[in-house]
Each structure stands twice: as structure tokens, then as C-alpha cells.
Amino acid sequence: MEYKDFDGIIKAAERLNQTSRVAVANAADAHVLGFLFAAKEKGITLPILVGNEKKIKNTLMDSRQNPNDYEIYDSPDGEEAQMAVDLVRDGKADFLMKGMMETSDFLRPIVKKENGLRIGRIMSYVALMSFAGYHKLIICTDGGMVTYPDYEKKKQIVINAVDVLHAIGYEKPKVAVLCCKETVDEEMPETVDAAMLKQASLAGGLGDCAVEGPLSYDICMSPEIAAIKKFKCEHSGNFDVLLFPNIHCCNIFVKSLVIHQKARAATIITGCRVPVIAPSRGSTTEEQILSLALASLAAGKGGCV
Template structure:
């Protein structure tokens, strides 16, 4: 397990540097995160966008960006297409969204002729450092699939487990959270959660343990589970919260950030490479830690390919 973003930084610094392709890199927060991680030896970079702006921002941040690492792109669509092509050609290990709409880069990713999709839905994982919880906590999917059916939830579970494998977890513990821990035909998410647990037992998602249905308090608090007499390996040890829908995940993550002091990163997984995907208004810190997660995942995939 990874206990904190500090430990995440230590792990990312211990692997071979990966190359990130940054689409629309003419953005100060994005460039600051990329250049900082590069200075630490964690990654290399290829910057796609408006060359003069990129070089000027780099100078203002105290970095002399080598012109050969900058690739011109006149439009957001061109920048996205070039970034994806760099991954297809093996010149980059993962993507970072810069100053552009999320839909633009994802459209290039899923393009059937030139994209890097895997033929299954992509999903978003928010990775949280949460005061009072002993390790990093994943929440999925709060940003990509609005109302997933059972097959959609299986894809979300598969993507999240694969992400945690890429971070070095041998057997991630997943909680398919619902409003209750009992199966009720009237509450479809409890039925789906039980089906996800069975699919995991059959090996559908690889090495992991899925519990469900399970309420949030039982997933995150061993004491609550003991009081209720609920036994499961995930109680107080959950690595991944699989939420019943995008709205639930989105509100959960934002509430934890706003009211509980959580720090987060956002990653899209389910394509041929991870994608560091943050809001255009995200802080340097959030973008920096997203890069570390993607660098670790990319390094793991490279090692497995060898």
C-alpha cells in the first residue's frame, strides 16, 4: 500500500523516468508541475502547443526548455492528436492534459483509427490523501460514466484494479459501496455490488478482493464493522471505493476535499496509457501528484512488457 503522497513521490523517484506527452502545454500550472517532476528526475517530457508561449512560461518559471522538446500545434485538436500519436509510436509513456477541454483530448484517445483505446470504457479514479485514513484511497468513477450498468461497473472495477496493480499493489481491496450492506431488489446498486463480488471471486478483475454491497462506514472503519458484527477483509483497509454512479463519486470526492482536508489527484485509466486529467483550474500540487501516479503506472506497464 501507499500511505501518503510523500511515499508516492519516493516510489516514483525510484523507477526509470517515463516520458509524458503534454497536450496544450502553454499553461503555467501544468508546465510548473511537469518541469518540477523533470528536474527531480522522475520524468522526461514532450510539450505540444504554442512554442513561443511554452518557452516564455518556462523562462518565467526559471527553466530553460530545450526547443527540441517542443512540438508546434495550432489548435487544441491538433495538440491532442499529436500527443496521442506520440504514445502510439512509443515516444511517450503517458498523457497530460494542459490548457484544453477534457472532451478534446478524450476524443483523440478513443478515435478508432488513430487513438489508443482498448475497446472498453475508460473511467476516472480520484486518488485521495485523507486525514484520519491510514493510506491513499481511490474513488471511482466520479468523472466519466454517469449511470453505469453492471457491465459498466465491471469495466470501472477492472480499470481501477489495473491502476492499483500499476502502483505496486498485489491485491487491492475494493468496496462496492451502497446505502446498505444487504442485497435488496429494490436497490439496484446492491444487486450490482453482489454481482461484482462474485465476478471478482471468479477472477474477472485479476488479483483483488471485492466486497459488496457494503456501506461507507463499514468500508472505512473497522470499529464500525465490529459494532455491527460485519466481517470482511476490506473493513478499515479499503483501497478503492467503487461508487454506484458518477454523481455519488463526484459529490463524495468534492466533499472530502472541501470539508475534510483531503488532497487529490485525478487519473483516467482504461486506455493504452494512463492520462493525467485535471481541471484547468487545478493547482500545481494536484497536477504534480497526478504526474507521479501516471509515471509509476507507465513504468510498471513498461516492465511488464519487457
């Protein structure tokens, strides 16, 4: 199966009927609680609020919410992320979300091996996107975690992205390894990595997916341009994942689409036992609801992301 738009993601998450629980670290913030209210009302997820209990209850009441309708865990200052991780580890929550705190403080207990959330791979950033001119949702990676991935790290980034799609029902995702050209050039290590990734996929080393590369963006996205250039690419215009050469390329691409094309995006961190959401300060309410829906669906399917 494939998702053509975010309506399908939202509807699939709603069918879970709040059976997927998100532990929110340091939840005493009106903006954070605002999109959690919306997600809860839609049945996308059941929020578990971690932080200063008094502040959380006051913020809920200020927002005309009944604190008794929420599961709240009182945490000492500075221990919110650890308590949220403990809830996941103890089976009381299904995925994690950052509230009003620094991202580095939020991620610190997640990456600790003793907390049991690591699965032996790097953690990477996935942006599932919908934008004009493309007929279905597509993942862009990695625009937020791994700065300059080498070949081995790119393998793990691909596996992480493919695992997300498997978890939400895809059978054999199609991955494009993007470069500035579609031929291997020894002077451009990104093209060498891309060719190696394709060979690793053909050998079964990247899981159940199809990887093509190196590919220029135009050939990747337009079968008409691929035909003009006489480049044979079976999946041109139909990829599910775009792997960018580094964090800057992906980050700029995603933000340019969001700002100039009003693209929609759901963003999660993958590569550990549960999905992780770490909203940026510029994230909109819609983006966070979509991110909650994606994480809830992936966690609810029982996939390891």
C-alpha cells in the first residue's frame, strides 16, 4: 500500500482510537498542549503529560481543559525527559515527544544505552511530505540529525526510513539516492556512495526496498526528463524516499517547500525502539498533529522505527 496524502495518515491513526500513547516531556506549555488537545480529540493519540504537575494542571485549566481527563506524572525539574523515557521502557507509553525544553536535554536519556531504547543504529530524521506536483507522500531524509553521513551511516539512514514505511503498511519502498548527477564520479564521493547503496540493496543488505542511485533530482522525479536524457530508471516519478547527501541539502529542501509551496510535513526521529517527535520552535500546529499521526500509526502498527 501507499499513502497519497495526509488524509489517509490521519484516518488510519484515528482508527487506532487513542490506543497509541505519547509521553510528553515537560508538557506545561499552552502551545504544546494546544496541538495535543486537537490530536486527542481526533483520537490520534492519548497524551501522557510529564513535568511539574501544578503547572500542567494550571495550564490545562487556563485552556479550559479538565486535568482529570489527563494522565499526569509529576517530575522534578530536569528529570522530565528521563521520566518520559521510563514510561516507554515500562510499557506505559508508546512513543515520545519533546515539550518545552532544549532538544539536547530531551534526547540525552533517549541515547543512553542503559535506558534500552537504542537498537544498534544511528538515529535519523524523517520528514514525510506532501507537495504540489507529486502524486503521493514522500520521505525526505536526513535534514535534522546526521550532518555529513558516510556510506555506513547512509545505509542506516535508508534502513530507518524504510522501517518507518514498513511500519505504516508499505511493502517495498522505493528509495532514490540523490546527487548532482546520475553517473558515478570518483571525484564526487556522494555518487560512489549512491552506487554502493544500490548494490547493497540488490544484495538484500538494506531490507525489503528498492534503491536507485546516483540520481539527479530531475531524473528522480520526472520520467519525461529521464526519457529525454535516455536514462533508464524504473521508478522515476514514483519514489517513496529521497536520501540527500547531507543535512544541509535536505534541511534547505524541506524548508523551501514548506515556506514557498505551503507543503505539508510530518517529522519524526527514527532509529530507536519507538518514534520520537522533537518539534522545532517554528513548527506549526498542523505539522505537529501530522507528526503525532505518523508516530502514532507507526507505533500502533508495532513497527520498530
